[in-house]
Amino acid sequence: MGVFTFVCKSSGGEWSAKQYSGDLEATASSAFDLQRRLVQASLSVDSSGGVSSSFSMVTPSSAVFQVIIGGGGGGGGALLGGAAAAGGATTASAAPEAPPAEEKKAEKEEESDDEPMFSLFD
Template sequence: MGVFTFVCKGSGDEWSAKQLKGDLEASASCTYDLQRKLVKAALASDSSGGVQSSFSFVTPSSAVFQVC
């Protein structure tokens, strides 16, 4: 699997994410559900190999999520 990097932003009761250098995006009511959706989106785009993910907060309302 390639490397998928997402910028995540929280606003009110919703979190949204957009892929850097790509078209994948998702939104959810919490970061857990957002990560699940982003992993599914990445797998739908490239299902080769195993899957690892990393979620890191930058501020309380922004984060970077990486799937590889």
């Protein structure tokens, strides 16, 4: 499983990115094109499974972009530009199991019984 993290910046209508801990870099005219190029660059280093990615704006001119290759969870829902990697099938066993909803609901009810009920508009 490969995880690639990039710091992205926009200046003068051009987006650029540099890998946080590595040598991968890319530039593009839009944030979307930059993401596509970064996925392709990441796949050139590691093509061991499905691809998922996350783009988070930090300021209007900077962002963090993360590409995760392999790892099993997700099913490749964020494949960009036909960047499907060989072995994109995933298994559900990689995801941790959540406790049944009944247990969560029961815990919440127990906590709320001890607390007095207040309304915001009283």
